[in-house]
Amino acid sequence: MSEGMRLMAVHAHPDDESSKGAAATAKYVAAGALVIVVSCTGGERGDVLNPNLKDDPDLLRDLVEFRRREMKAAQDILGCEHTWLGFVDSGLPEGDPLPPLPPGCFALEDLDVATEALVRVVRDFRPHVMTTYDEQGGYPHPDHIMTHRVGMAAFAAAGDPTAYPDAGPPWQPLKVYYNGGLRLERVRALHKAMLARGLQSPYAEWLEKWQSRREERVTTRVPCADYFAVRDRALLAHATQVDPGGFWFQVPLEIQREVWGTDDFEAALSYVPIPDDEDDLFAGLGTAQQADALATRGGLQLAYDGRLTFEAVRS
Ligand SMILES: [Zn+2]
Numbered sequence: 531m532s533e534g535m536r537l538m539a540v541h542a543h544p545d546d547e548s549s550k551g552a553a554a555t556a557k558y559v560a561a562g563a564l565v566i567v568v569s570c571t572g573g574e575r576g577d578v579l580n581p582n583l584k585d586d587p588d589l590l591r592d593l594v595e596f597r598r599r600e601m602k603a604a605q606d607i608l609g610c611e612h613t614w615l616g617f618v619d620s621g622l623p624e625g626d627p628l629p630p631l632p633p634g635c636f637a638l639e640d641l642d643v644a645t646e647a648l649v650r651v652v653r654d655f656r657p658h659v660m661t662t663y664d665e666q667g668g669y670p671h672p673d674h675i676m677t678h679r680v681g682m683a684a685f686a687a688a689g690d691p692t693a694y695p696d697a698g699p700p701w702q703p704l705k706v707y708y709n710g711g712l713r714l715e716r717v718r719a720l721h722k723a724m725l726a727r728g729l730q731s732p733y734a735e736w737l738e739k740w741q742s743r744r745e746e747r748v749t750t751r752v753p754c755a756d757y758f759a760v761r762d763r764a765l766l767a768h769a770t771q772v773d774p775g776g777f778w779f780q781v782p783l784e785i786q787r788e789v790w791g792t793d794d795f796e797a798a799l800s801y802v803p804i805p806d807d808e809d810d811l812f813a814g815l816g817t818a819q820q821a822d823a824l825a826t827r828g829g830l831q832l833a834y835d836g837r838l839t840f841e842a843v844r845s
Contacts, residue, residue, distance in 0.1 A: 533562035534818030537811060538657035539610075539709065540648065540681040542636075542673040543573040543619060544601035545771045548764040549778075550668070550711035551661060552608060553754035554793035554811070556761065559609040563812070566611040566655050568648065570677050571636045573597045575621030578770045589770060596770055603767035607760060611655075615647050620672045637672035641679060646694045648684035653698030658821045659811045660685055661795065664708040682706065685799065689825070702825050704802060704815055707795040708836075713746050716790045720781050723789040732777030748794045749836065750808040755791030758783050800834040 537558055541547045547555070547567040555565050574594050578584050589596050605612040620635035631638050652660070662681025667674025687693035689702025717733050717740075724731035762779065765772055772778065795811065797804040801824070802814035815821040824830070 531561070531810075532558050532812055535563040535659070535812045535815070535821065536655060536657045536818075537563055537565045538568060538652065538655055538660045538703070539565065540568045540570065540660060540662045540677060540684075542570050542663075542667075542671065542677040543576065544569050544597050544604070545573065545576075545765070545768040546674075547610075547612075548604050548608070548761065548768060551709045551793050551795070552761040552764050553757035554752040554795075555608050555610055556757040556764075557752065557754040558811075560757070564611065564655075565608075566613065566651075566657070567605065567608075568613055568615055568651055569601065570615045570644070570648075570680065571617045571619040571673055572614060573619050573771075575619040575632075575635075576771060579776075580769055580771070580773050582774075583770055593770065597768075600768045600770065604764040607764040607767055613651060615644070615651070617644065617647075620676070622671050631672060635672075637676045639676070641683060644676070644680045645683040645687060646697050648680050649688050649694045650697040652684055652688040652703065653701045656701045656822075656825070657703050658705070658815055658818075658825060660703045660706045661709040661811075662706060662798075664710065664796065664798075668708070668710045678708075682798070689828075689830070700826075700828075702801070702828075702830060704821060704825055704830075705800040705804075705811070706798050707750065707811060708798050709795055710746065713748065713794055714740060715746065715748075716794070719789050720786065723785050724781060727785070730780075732780040736777070747796050747836065749797040749804055750795040750811060750813075751792035752795070752809060752811060753791055754793050755787040758786055796836060797834055798836045799832060800836075801830045802833050804834045804836075 559565055617636035620631050620637040623629050663674050663678045665678055685706045689700050691700045721731045721733040
């Protein structure tokens with residue numbers, strides 16, 4: 531049913547594509563869809579988070595090149611396409627007061643410049659569906675928040691023939707979803723399941739510290755438990771960014787499959803209605819040919835605006 535459909539996942543850094551929605555990516559690829567991951571930045575300012583590689587001299591000499599190779603390995607494991615948008619990692623500011631963002635970084639980039647770059651990729655790949663992060667970035671890294679702004683702006687502009695006329699012929703993606711990665715509800719369920727089996731949960735401290743930044747409004751749960759192992763392999767391919775002994779890998783896959791076998795998304799905007807209990811990002815779009823016709827028809831009216839729902843929930 532996903533044969534020939536096209537999905538674009540817009541992410542901030544190499545490795546985000548493997549920690550957020552990666553099992554759904556692998557599932558759609560296996561079902562005959564084309565998936566492209568867009569990495570807005572090269573991850574230039576990431577720390578080395580794998581204790582085994584922390585002081586590796588080759589790596590410290592050229593982290594960027596390592597991360598490019600890791601991304602290629604993860605891409606091959608997920609079976610997707612990939613492109614770099616070419617902006618520079620802003621880094622996660624730490625300290626009190628927070629230091630200013632480094633000049634030239636993605637989060638300080640002119641929104642128009644970054645949006646045009648993404649619109650060009652959208653008009654070239656012609657996705658039926660896009661995913662990006664929510665307005666708080668899903669995780670408040672400046673690059674994740676910028677990814678949200680650029681992703682939403684490109685979704686709005688790509689189908690408008692008067693916007694960025696030099697960036698290719700208009701193409702209107704039909705839906706955009708927020709991709710939140712691990713959500714509170716899921717972490718709670720996994721935590722409980724570990725304790726119920728007499729196992730130690732890696733999430734106790736995390737749950738204590740968790741501040742729900744806003745209501746989570748999952749609209750769409752994509753069953754993809756069969757691809758959790760692929761997801762983990764893709765994540766491990768980002769060897770500098772992932773501690774193989776870390777909490778990501780401490781919950782046995784059979785427990786994850788049993789307790790929470792989906793990747794979850796929030797519909798943000800859609801030109802087709804979003805049904806209750808949606809389980810497919812391509813739902814309502816018909817065949818690839820029908821979706822192509824819709825995406826180029828022009829004059830489409832939004833059928834769903836999840837941003838209004840978020841506002842209503844907050845107030
Ligand atoms: Zn990131």
